Ligand SMILES: NC(=O)C1=CN([C@@H]2O[C@H](COP(=O)(O)OP(=O)(O)OC[C@H]3O[C@@H](n4cnc5c(N)ncnc54)[C@H](OP(=O)(O)O)[C@@H]3O)[C@@H](O)[C@H]2O)[C@@H](O)CC1
């Protein structure tokens with residue numbers, strides 16, 4: 494058993510169907526899985542318990558409840574007072590939520606909801622077995638809007654995607670994992686991103702070795718967005734970063750606060766990585782056809798995505814680009830516009846939405862938000878568990894787009910999916926602070942990452 498996050502390696506994720514297959518095969522040679530699961534729960538409970546009061550174990554009707562029952566036996570053997578039932582005892586030292594796990598198949602019953610409320614009200618820390626009850630393992634949504642908010646979750650046998658995306662992070666608390674001694678014997682459904690080292694810089698390299706980025710965006714009044722993206726590309730290590738700000742007078746600096754940044758245009762920079770759309774407004778629609786047809790590598794964000802959503806010709810041009818040459822970075826509302834769905838439908842199943850959008854537009858899609866999902870045709874989808882609410886502030890998405898452009902400039906042979914996975918994880922790690930992180934400070938933290 495181990496504490497999972499922050500993860501130092503990329504880890505396999507298995508959806509409900511895959512977890513069930515792995516479990517069924519494992520049971521043929523290891524019939525004591527539930528004994529192992531219950532023991533792991535009891536061990537963690539001993540470590541997490543606060544005070545001498547009873548451990549309240551709420552057990553459901555299936556095997557999740559079975560894990561809870563085994564944990565109750567083990568704790569009793571260790572002379573720990575235990576209360577098994579759906580109602581809270583007096584002053585519990587810990588709650589073990591073993592009501593519903595993988596078998597959740599409908600909104601929690603009223604009786605279950607009452608137990609959820611009692612857990613929240615009893616004042617003791619809550620340890621969820623495998624999944625917080627009510628959380629859907631494949632999507633990270635609370636079924637019917639009701640799920641336990643745990644302080645700790647001990648995932649068993651496999652890690653499920655819903656622990657890391659959608660509402661998952663908000664419901665799981667600190668994540669622990671015990672594989673019960675079973676090595677998964679099939680390909681993962683998705684992966685949890687681990688860190689990727691920054692591109693190496695040879696001792697003999699010069700600025701021409703590290704590529705060019707062209708940031709196109711920044712309509713009047715929104716130029717800060719494009720400048721943040723450009724600053725991020727520069728901080729990432731791109732050799733030269735140019736800015737094409739919409740409607741900026743010819744004699745004005747690209748960015749008075751960052752004299753390293755230069756003015757440039759598509760005509761002058763046909764090999765640059767394009768970072769297009771940050772603060773661009775509707776005017777970007779006129780520039781997009783040339784950008785989509787000419788730039789070999791493109792990151793499309795914000796208003797570029799909104800333009801694509803409203804202009805079918807831009808969608809055709811996007812689809813005509815070679816595979817692996819475009820990254821799209823929509824937040825859920827932008828993804829909803831591109832898919833013709835509402836935001837709720839996108840959030841209800843973020844993995845599916847990202848995959849659908851990737852197939853629809855022939856690009857690598859980064860569906861942003863808690864547990865960003867990265868999806869590309871032919872690649873296993875990835876989920877980013879790093880990052881947090883400090884990133885929920887204007888400009889952090891612009892920084893991501895610029896950082897992706899900067900990474901790609903330095904690694905011209907990498908495909909869109911590889912760049913997106915590396916950049917999204919780094920962005921999240923840099924964003925793990927208490928409170929709020931201003932976008933400018935996020936750039937400095939990214940630059941300081943190894
Ligand atoms: N087998 C093993 O060795 C191992 C098992 N493991 C453990 O088993 C767990 C999976 O067990 P599981 O498949 O029995 O499903 P589980 O989550 O207990 O729920 C099913 C029950 O809940 C009910 N129910 C469903 N939704 C409901 C609702 N909304 N409100 C109310 N009731 C609802 C459903 O009722 P039904 O649909 O049948 O009417 C059924 O009775 C897994 O998460 C892990 O903890 C692992 O430790 C590995 C080793």
Ligand SMILES: Nc1ncnc2c1ncn2[C@@H]1O[C@H](COP(=O)(O)OP(=O)(O)O)[C@@H](O)[C@H]1O
Nearest residue numbers: 861862863880881882884885887888889890891
């Ligand atoms: N609660 C959160 N947890 C993890 N990442 C978050 C959270 N809130 C925002 N982010 C990240 O911050 C960035 C916000 O991007 P976006 O919504 O486009 O902002 P903006 O357009 O203002 O720059 C995305 O990368 C998103 O994944």
